[in-house]
Amino acid sequence: MGRADALKPGRQEGGHPPLPRAELPVDTVSLARFLIGKNLVRETAEGVVSGRIVETEAYVIGDAAGHAYRGMTPRNRSLFLERGHAYVYLAYGRAYMLNVSSEPAGIGAGVLIRALEPCDSISIMQRNRNITRLRDLARGPGRLTAALRIDRRLDGVDLCREGALWLGCGGDNRGAIGQSTRIGITRDVNRLLRFYLRDSPFVSGPRLLTG
DNA sequence: AGTGCGATTGACT
DNA sequence: GTCAATCGCACTA
Numbered sequence: 001m002g003r004a005d006a007l008k009p010g011r012q013e014g015g016h017p018p019l020p021r022a023e024l025p026v027d028t029v030s031l032a033r034f035l036i037g038k039n040l041v042r043e044t045a046e047g048v049v050s051g052r053i054v055e056t057e058a059y060v061i062g063d064a065a066g067h068a069y070r071g072m073t074p075r076n077r078s079l080f081l082e083r084g085h086a087y088v089y090l091a092y093g094r095a096y097m098l099n100v101s102s103e104p105a106g107i108g109a110g111v112l113i114r115a116l117e118p119c120d121s122i123s124i125m126q127r128n129r130n131i132t133r134l135r136d137l138a139r140g141p142g143r144l145t146a147a148l149r150i151d152r153r154l155d156g157v158d159l160c161r162e163g164a165l166w167l168g169c170g171g172d173n174r175g176a177i178g179q180s181t182r183i184g185i186t187r188d189v190n191r192l193l194r195f196y197l198r199d200s201p202f203v204s205g206p207r208l209l210t211g
Numbered sequence: 212a213g214t215g216c217g218a219t220t221g222a223c224t
Numbered sequence: 225g226t227c228a229a230t231c232g233c234a235c236t237a
Contacts, residue, residue, distance in 0.1 A: 057218070065218075075233060093230030095219045112218055142219050152232095184218055 015120075016041040016050060016168035021084045021160040028102040031083065032058035032111045032195050035100065036177055039168030040116060042148040049124050049148050051116025051138050052171055055196040055203045057182045059099070061109050064187040068108025078156045079108040086165060088145070088155040095142025096151050100159060100167070114141045114183070114194075116148075117202040140204045175199055180208040 016039055025031045033056075041050040059066035067076040067089070078087035079101055087099040087110050099110035116138035118125055125137045125147040138144035145151070150165065159167045178198040181189060183205045196203045 059218075067218080070234085073234070089218090090230095090232060092217060092219050093232070094221095097218060099218085114218085140219075182218070186217085 016048070016162075016166070016170070018160050018162050019084075019167040019169050021082070024083050024160070026083065026103070028058045028060045028109045028111060029193065031100065031102045032056040032193070033177060035111060035113070035167070036195055036197055037173035037175070038171040039119065040098075040113065040144075040148070040165075041120075041168045042150065042165050043163070044149060046124050047121050050120040050168065051118050051125075051144065051148070053113055053115075054117050054200040055113075055115035055194070055205075057112040057114060057195070058102070058193040059110050059112065060193065061103060061107060063109070063191075065182065065185040065189075065191075066109065068110075072108065076108065079110045080106055081156065084158065084160040084167070086154050086157045086159055088150060088152050090152065091142065096145040097141050098145050098150055098154075112141060113144065115139050115196070115200075115202055115204045116144045117200060118147070135201055139202050178207055180206065 025034050035053050035056050038053050039050050068079045072080055078085055081101045082105040083102050085101040089097055091097050098113045101110050103109045118137045126132050128149055129137055129147050138147045154165050157165055176198040178196050179192045180194045182194045
């Protein structure tokens with residue numbers, strides 16, 4: 001693994017056109033499923049880093065486990081942006097979480113990105129995470145944001161436009177999608193709103209039910 | 212102004 | 225398997 005893929009400047013340029021917003025499903029659960037297999041692309045001065053989304057969770061309208069449940073606040077306002085914008089927050093004082101807003105403007109809901117299969121510039125991710133093992137580079141919501149250097153500065157960015165961070169077209173949508181309860185929450189714990197590529201080793205948590 | 216608590220991770224028994 | 229670290233923010237007063 002970990003070869004000098006980061007040192008091939010021409011390879012990925014233009015290789016990740018952004019996903020048009022019109023292609024994003026309009027409801028949160030559909031979007032959570034849809035995002036499995038899509039690319040998440042990060043561009044910094046270091047280079048273009050990307051991964052394929054293999055695990056998501058839906059935080060739907062009226063969801064007691066969702067951050068939008070008690071209305072808009074300074075932290076969660078990005079959840080109320082039109083679908084396809086980034087909501088980034090810090091959890092437990094250490095791990096940044098990346099969500100994709102998922103409903104029309106004014107409605108607070110989102111999809112948490114929980115794990116990636118590393119694709120472009122794996123060596124940059126290894127440096128960002130200070131580990132080498134491919135499987136662990138982006139397996140977990142806080143790990144993937146560290147690998148891609150995502151923090152609160154990217155809160156609110158439009159993920160349907162090429163820039164510092166966006167959702168790329170393509171991606172490989174083959175493979176069965178599993179479904180389970182969400183991880184780490186304390187309310188509405190029984191809802192099956194977590195989705196993952198069943199056979200991917202890059203998924204973070206337990207593989208329970210199939211979908 | 213003070214308090215309590217996470218949509219987690221990494222270290223350790 | 226268990227558990228503490230860590231801090232921004234929402235909530236109470």
